[in-house]
Amino acid sequence: xxxxxxxTQSNLAGWSFALPGLALVAVFIILPFFVGIGLSLTNQRLxxxxxxxxxxxxxxxxxxxxxxxxIEPERDAAGAIVRDDAGAIEYPRVRTFTRNNPDYPxxxxxxxxxxxxxxxxxxxxxxxxxxxxxALVNTIIFVAVIVPVQGGLALVLALLINQRLPAITLFxxxxxxxxxxxxxxxxxxxxxxxxxxxxxxxxLLGLISFGLIPxxxxxxxxxxxxxxxIGVSVWHSVGFHxxxxxxxxxxxxxxxxxxxxxxxxxxxxxFRYVTWxxxxxxxxxxLIVITMxxxxxxxxxxxxxxxxPLDSTQTIVFQAVERGFRTQDxxxxxxxxxxxxxxxxSISLTQRYLTRSRHE
Amino acid sequence: MATIQLKNLCKSFGDxxxxxxxxxxxxxxxxxxxxxxxxxxxxxxxxxxxxLEDITSGTMEIDGAVVNELPPRQRGVAMVFQNYAIFPHxxxxxxxxxGLTIAGTPKKEKTRKVxxxxxxxxxxxxxxxxxxxxxxxxxxxxxxxxxIVRDPAVFLFDEPLSNLDAALRLDMRMELTKLHKQLGxxxxxxxxxxxxxxxxxxxVVVLRDGTVQQIGxxxxxxxxxxxxxxxxxxxxxxxxxxxxxxxxxxxxxxxxRNEMLLPLKxxxxxxxxxxxxxxxxxxxPQYLRLSKDIAGSFLSGxxxxxxxxxxxxxxxxxxxxxxxVIAVIDESEQVAPGxxxxxxxxxxxxxxxxxx
Numbered sequence: 001x002x003x004x005x006x007x008t009q010s011n012l013a014g015w016s017f018a019l020p021g022l023a024l025v026a027v028f029i030i031l032p033f034f035v036g037i038g039l040s041l042t043n044q045r046l047x048x049x050x051x052x053x054x055x056x057x058x059x060x061x062x063x064x065x066x067x068x069x070x071i072e073p074e075r076d077a078a079g080a081i082v083r084d085d086a087g088a089i090e091y092p093r094v095r096t097f098t099r100n101n102p103d104y105p106x107x108x109x110x111x112x113x114x115x116x117x118x119x120x121x122x123x124x125x126x127x128x129x130x131x132x133x134x135a136l137v138n139t140i141i142f143v144a145v146i147v148p149v150q151g152g153l154a155l156v157l158a159l160l161i162n163q164r165l166p167a168i169t170l171f172x173x174x175x176x177x178x179x180x181x182x183x184x185x186x187x188x189x190x191x192x193x194x195x196x197x198x199x200x201x202x203x204l205l206g207l208i209s210f211g212l213i214p215x216x217x218x219x220x221x222x223x224x225x226x227x228x229x230i231g232v233s234v235w236h237s238v239g240f241h242x243x244x245x246x247x248x249x250x251x252x253x254x255x256x257x258x259x260x261x262x263x264x265x266x267x268x269x270x271f272r273y274v275t276w277x278x279x280x281x282x283x284x285x286x287l288i289v290i291t292m293x294x295x296x297x298x299x300x301x302x303x304x305x306x307x308x309p310l311d312s313t314q315t316i317v318f319q320a321v322e323r324g325f326r327t328q329d330x331x332x333x334x335x336x337x338x339x340x341x342x343x344x345x346s347i348s349l350t351q352r353y354l355t356r357s358r359h360e
Numbered sequence: 361m362a363t364i365q366l367k368n369l370c371k372s373f374g375d376x377x378x379x380x381x382x383x384x385x386x387x388x389x390x391x392x393x394x395x396x397x398x399x400x401x402x403x404x405x406x407x408x409x410x411x412l413e414d415i416t417s418g419t420m421e422i423d424g425a426v427v428n429e430l431p432p433r434q435r436g437v438a439m440v441f442q443n444y445a446i447f448p449h450x451x452x453x454x455x456x457x458x459g460l461t462i463a464g465t466p467k468k469e470k471t472r473k474v475x476x477x478x479x480x481x482x483x484x485x486x487x488x489x490x491x492x493x494x495x496x497x498x499x500x501x502x503x504x505x506x507x508i509v510r511d512p513a514v515f516l517f518d519e520p521l522s523n524l525d526a527a528l529r530l531d532m533r534m535e536l537t538k539l540h541k542q543l544g545x546x547x548x549x550x551x552x553x554x555x556x557x558x559x560x561x562x563x564v565v566v567l568r569d570g571t572v573q574q575i576g577x578x579x580x581x582x583x584x585x586x587x588x589x590x591x592x593x594x595x596x597x598x599x600x601x602x603x604x605x606x607x608x609x610x611x612x613x614x615x616x617r618n619e620m621l622l623p624l625k626x627x628x629x630x631x632x633x634x635x636x637x638x639x640x641x642x643x644x645p646q647y648l649r650l651s652k653d654i655a656g657s658f659l660s661g662x663x664x665x666x667x668x669x670x671x672x673x674x675x676x677x678x679x680x681x682x683x684x685v686i687a688v689i690d691e692s693e694q695v696a697p698g699x700x701x702x703x704x705x706x707x708x709x710x711x712x713x714x715x716x
Binding site for chain 1: 410411412431432433437438439441443445446447449450458459461462463506510
């Protein structure tokens with residue numbers, strides 16, 4: 001058997017061809033992954049003369065620490081509830097519990113995140129790191145909105161594009177165009193569009209509502225900022241997912257559509273019985289890809305809002321970079337990354353489990 | 361039950377005319393086969409009946425009503441595709457019942473009808489399977505099941521057997537014949553295989569380049585092909601053609617001859633005064649007889665190839681002008697390559713065509 005060359009048979013040759021790629025993967029992905037886990041268990045600063053110390057899970061406790069505090073109203077000497085001039089119940093201030101209160105050592109240093117009224121008591125959800133909690137919640141909201149909206153819109157576009165009409169390639173190019181534009185350009189562009197005074201969006205809304213809709217500072221208002229970023233993200237990536245859906249659509253044999261037409265299926269029935277089942281694998285792919293991309297939201301936030309206003313656009317990755325590099329707390333930054341990793345991994349595994357094929 | 365009329369039907373894709381002035385009448389309960397070489401437009405014609413292709417000009421009637429503009433679902437037709445076109449994500453039961461699901465048929469009735477169809481096709485035991493677990497023949501049965509469950513007036517088959525192996529094709533062919541008898545529905549069947557056309561059809565339509573060459577019963581096409589194309593296309597091995605000179609004898613008779621062929625008197629196939637000087641004389645290999653009397657035979661030549669098929673033997677005879685004639689002879693005949701033999705035939709079995 002001398003027919004095969006020694007090169008293809010040699011183990012050494014195979015490994016040496018794989019080596020450059022493996023080395024890059026090792027240096028830039030595998031190594032940082034483990035270094036990150038390691039750093040998250042220390043108190044390492046980015047640049048520091050002091051050697052790092054092992055601190056166990058303290059960084060995680062500092063990030064994830066949550067507590068519920070029920071505060072009873074202030075009462076006067078007679079035991080009646082004290083009310084202010086407007087009739088609202090008065091409570092002791094939260095900081096009296098969280099600052100050097102020997103009765104509540106576990107609340108030391110925590111801050112108020114959310115509070116609500118429960119009969120005459122006030123219930124306060126305290127977090128060790130309120131900004132991180134906001135980032136976590138914002139990221140989850142972002143993912144929860146963008147997965148169905150972007151995936152669904154991309155499918156609608158793909159269905160529209162997947163027709164034989166004149167100039168259809170033009171539309172395909174237009175829808176795909178944002179994908180190839182740099183995120184920096186996109187962010188700057190949309191900052192101008194969202195501008196509170198003279199932005200395109202405000203002008204447009206004013207025009208179509210005959211001035212009824214007042215100008216909104218889309219990125220400067222805590223109520224609209226996250227929505228504005230979701231809008232840009234959908235616009236930016238929808239073309240990419242449209243192309244994936246389109247590829248899926250084109251794997252469905254035309255004869256299945258013809259058979260459905262002969263059997264009398266309406267447009268909706270054709271979609272329900274032919275198109276959607278045929279897109280099953282594509283749907284799983286699109287779902288997982290959008291979810292993972294959504295968790296990585298960073299550049300648009302960094303370029304458009306820097307996490308503001310009032311932390312309304314903080315995200316996990318933005319916080320990881322902010323803490324790790326801008327405030328030089330690389331240990332906390334690493335811990336945030338690890339939390340993000342666990343979150344994405346568990347959601348992806350859940351999605352894989354829920355969308356598994358039941359027929360094999 | 362339904363009749364189908366195609367009147368002066370035309371179809372173009374852009375500048376390319378694929379169907380030209382086709383007139384076909386399909387009777388109620390008839391099994392009609394469209395046959396022709398690939399690219400002759402037979403599938404397009406079938407898809408036009410189904411409503412999958414629009415009609416450029418002419419009219420199409422089903423049961424006397426013009427259906428040119430009707431979408432497929434309103435034509436009351438069912439179709440079986442070459443690649444089966446069954447839904448991969450549905451079980452056999454769901455596939456067969458698809459048309460009923462679409463129509464919103466009550467569950468009980470659907471179950472009964474699917475069961476009935478499965479029984480006809482002998483696949484009751486496969487109902488819970490998925491297409492990926494079925495063989496080619498079983499998949500085609502599912503496709504047929506999906507067609508029969510709706511009880512349509514017209515069945516359309518687009519080369520349904522061409523993806524099956526030879527043995528299975530024979531089985532399915534017989535089952536289709538049985539099915540036709542059982543259901544009594546009008547069936548239109550497209551194939552490029554002239555054996556399928558001959559065996560299945562009540563009526564064969566031979567197509568070439570989008571035009572109808574001949575319509576007739578299978579044996580009519582075999583015995584009296586209307587032109588050289590039909591003569592060459594129908595029958596296996598193909599018909600032998602001899603270039604001949606034609607001279608008139610009287611209004612009803614002509615004489616044909618060439619250097620290798622004894623002069624023969626034939627009825628005048630052209631009718632009237634118009635008689636071509638040159639023509640082709642067609643004789644089916646099956647109608648040629650071996651003859652020991654070489655001088656008295658119509659033709660003679662040397663055997664170059666002997667192919668024994670078992671029940672019959674094919675011989676390839678090179679005649680004096682160098683052309684070849686194929687004859688199908690009985691397996692008991694003792695012949696060998698190199699032997700000189702005479703060939704004769706009954707004159708009324710021969711067909712005379714004007715030279716093209």
